[in-house]
Amino acid sequence: MSAHAKTSYVISNKIARNSKPFSDGEFIKECFLDSSEPMCPEKKEAFENVPLSRHTVMRRIGDIARNLELQLQHRAIDFDFFSLALDQSCDVCDTAQLLNFVRGITTDFKIMEELAAMQSMKGTTTGNDCSRKARALNHRQFVALLEENENEHHDIGYHTAVRWLSLGKMLKSVWDQRGEIQDFCVKKGNGIPQLSDAD
Known part of the structure; x- marks a missing residue:
């Protein structure tokens, strides 16, 4: 994977973790380009080649989510015991979200807990x-x-x-x-x- 693609994934991950809109990638790229001119003009072309359009950021976040899901599935294979828990929480738009957590324990007593899924709930919850x-x-x-x-x-x-x-x-x-x-x-x-x- 090229340095440009890796940078795109790193920035997309930050955008997702901070609940920012996908279009912020374009703003971040603009900031890189504007600040690279006075600081390191020789790197401006490298920043221009970092793909950060909103569609690219959306695809990158989807790739990251699929990768995390696969990692969770591979780790869950090693569970000797597991439990599921449901919790309801409201997001910033006051929409109820049903959160599905999985907690598992392996033969060497390593405990792992992860958010496995999230589903929007309409009506009462x-x-x-x-x-x-x-x-x-x-x-x-x-x-x-x-x-x-x-x-x-x-x-x-x-x-x-x-x-x-x-x-x-x-x-x-x-x-x-x-x-x-x-x-x-x-x-x-x-x-x-x-x-x-x-x-």
């Missing part, structure tokens, strides 16, 4: 709105399966209102019910091979 579709029918069917198997647990928590410290209890509950969860997922056509792994 109560906990029920966030989990209604996943919860209704599936939850009733899963509870019926637990009762049918006379399991000591009568339910499994979907989310927790307390801090991450409660994750141990939540993970233990999932671990204790892994057989029932696997059976339920298989019936739904979404088996989870890790739940049937004896190791």
Whole structure:
């Protein structure tokens, strides 16, 4: 990759991390050109060749996002255990955003937590709105399966209102019910091979 392309990626990354508009790349390039003339006129041509149009910045940010997603997927392969958490937050336009976090632990006890996805929410954003579709029918069917198997647990928590410290209890509950969860997922056509792994 050329120095011009690397510079374009570095600046695009800064634009994204600071929530600036894509068109700021053109402004930054203009600043480079204007300041290079008195400071280092021999470098002006190099600055002219740095691609920073709004379309280029948009593509660069998309490339960075895809790369980060691939890195997260590769790191997640090494997880022995993981948990998902949902949180709702409002952006600068007061639009509710549903944030999906993943936290995982590897065999050598390295813990990683990352923002996995973000989705705009229209209308109300109560906990029920966030989990209604996943919860209704599936939850009733899963509870019926637990009762049918006379399991000591009568339910499994979907989310927790307390801090991450409660994750141990939540993970233990999932671990204790892994057989029932696997059976339920298989019936739904979404088996989870890790739940049937004896190791």
